[in-house]
Amino acid sequence: MRVIGTAGHVDHGKSSLVEALTGIHPDRLKEEREREMTIDLGFAWTTLPAGKTGPEVEIGIVDVPGHRDFIENMLAGVGGIDAALFVVAADEGVMPQTREHLAILDILQINSGVVALTKIDMVGDDPKSRDDWLDLVEDDLNIVLKNTVLSNAPIVRVSARMGWGISELKTALSDCLAERPPRPNLYRPRLPIDRVFTIAGFGTVVTGTLLDGQLQVGDEVEILPTGLRGRVRGLQTHKQKEQLAVPGSRTAANISGVALDELRRGQVVAHPGSYQSTQRLDVQFRLLPDVSLPMKHNAEVKFYTGAAEVVARVRVLGVDELAPGETGWLQLELVEPVVAARGDHYILRRPSPGETLGGGVVVEPHPRGRHKRFAPETLARLEALAQGAPADVLLQSLTAAEAASYKDLAASSNLDALQVQLAIQEILQAEQMLVLEGEANALRPDDLVVSRNFWEKISGRIIHEVEAYHKAFQLRRGIPREELKSRIKDLLRPSPRLFNAALRRLVSDGKLQEAGPVVLLPGHTIRFTAQQEKSIQQLMRRFAASPYSPPTLKECQQEVGEDVMAALIDLELVIAVAPDVVFRKEDYARMVDDVHWLIQQNGTLTVAQARDHFNTSRRYVLAFLEHLDAIGITTRQGDERKLKSL
Secondary structure, three states: OEEEEEEEOOOOOHHHHHHHHHOOOOOOOHHHHHHOOOOOOEEEEEEEOOOOOOOOEEEEEEEOOOOHHHHHHHHHHHOOOOEEEEEEEOOOOOOHHHHHHHHHHHHOOOOOEEEEEEOHHHOOOOHHHHHHHHHHHHHHHHHHHOOOOOOOOOEEEOEOOOOEOHHHHHHHHHHHHHOOOOOOOOOOOEEEOOEEEEEOOOEEEEEEEOEOOOEEOOOEEEEEOOOEEEEEEEEEEOOEEEOEEOOOOEEEEEEEOOOHHHOOOOOEEEOOOOOOOEEEEEEEEEEOOOOOOOEEOOOEEEEEEOOEEEEEEEEEEOOOEEOOOOEEEEEEEEEEEEOOOOOOEEEEEEOOOOEEEEEEEEEEOOOOOOOOOOOHHHHHHHHHHHHOOHHHHHHHHHHHHOEEEHHHHHHHHOOOHHHHHHHHHHHHHOOOEEEEEOOOOOOOOOOEEEEHHHHHHHHHHHHHHHHHHHHHOOOOOOEEHHHHHHHOHHHOOOOOOHHHHHHHHHHHOOOOEEEOOEEEOOOOOOOOOHHHHHHHHHHHHHHHHOOOOOOOHHHHHHHHOHHHHHHHHHOOOEEEEEOOEEEEHHHHHHHHHHHHHHHHHHOOEEHHHHHHHHOOOHHHHHHHHHHHHHHOOEEEEOOEEEEOOO
């Protein structure tokens, strides 16, 4: 399945030529037929016969308007085409929109196509004179096509009205498409919507050229950037029902669950979670040589990609401005969100007066922030993204994200599955990436990976915060996990799972330890001063003198100080069973054993029985038994307690 797009000046016979090729007139609107001028996108289809170098091929044709007033509609139709049918009328030759449409094809790198020299029946009746005239027009045309994507395109002389050259044009198109590689299946389908309508009894229908994957009847889909959810109720390609739409096909999708007025041209149909919309893009840009003004920083432009049209503000990177004909880097700030992937082509136009400025390739669809305009490291990273091998692209994507799931990293790189796998192994072998969750040799979609630089940054920061806590609180065993997480929250934006994964890695590497709810450095111990040790010994004598009616927590704090008492609890030398009730470790252990023995002997235990056994007050025993209930040793039934395991 292939898609061809027409291009060329208004009234050069594009729609008539499409009808001659397919038997379908592409103009859909009544106004178009009355004015005999294409205003919006039109569609037709046919099967081309086998050419000189390729088999027969089914094609869809997107017919675009040629008038300058409808250039936006033209741009909505050429983004997903495989080849161009570039139309020039023999009686007029190269005209302004001929040049502008050619520039657009050049920017979008539609580097395959056929030039149709149309209306050859309009340049005289004498064959010799006609051929001489057509030779002159072709000479002029070759000059215009030189150094463009169509510089090697065959020129076929045709007359749609007379039927001359149509067979030859079909052969040339077939051969042209045979040289094009098949559309890759990245298993992340997206359908840029170029038309929305409704059919009685079926509901909402959208059309577009399917990119990057397959859609199947029954698939749940997401409409971006709105986030609306629906389901594919039916699929058609060239008015034929399909269960599966393949990459590169003209696709009509009947979507349930979404109303007609909720959809518009420029939105994208995708599988839920496979793409994220963006309002900031890093792009490579070429300013056309014949534009009227240089590209200045902070200029307002119109941005076109897929079927979307959005106003944007330009940030020129690396230079003060770009002169006509120059190539450089831009960061685009969009007024509204769009869906874009690395490698997508785009066009920029000046809003008023209308002028095509240039365009290029998206190199980073989700930059983390606004770049410093003249930062060398930013320019180097963009260059690597634009020119690098798959491993370079993947590494730069990971460097920008810092931490990401394997699935999200593969998606942001826009590489196929095999390229991603090979690139991952290359990066791992170079020790430029770590797998924090998962197995390096068998990564799963949700496994978490980080760049080496970011790992050194976050691991160093975590260790530093633990060290700082030890210095600030020398009588505490370690920093509470949640406090440590809060201290490094500025580094945790890439992934909410990152903290737990990083901490597990540092513990497994022996660089940190966990003790219950706290984190500490290996070998860290609490050291008391001689005076503190003396106070502790005095307190322990009070515990020994009355093990089951010990001093309260407040009395302990008065005896040794709040920090020392907190340290004793951290070290589990003293066990807190209630806000103001504590026991010595050995006394607590003896009480637990006695409760087990009492219940095993009698079957149950009451508060009064425990009070009498320990010869203490109800206050202490009740706090202790409720503590045992809370930690799952005992369970209460009325006034009695049993062992939970029984």
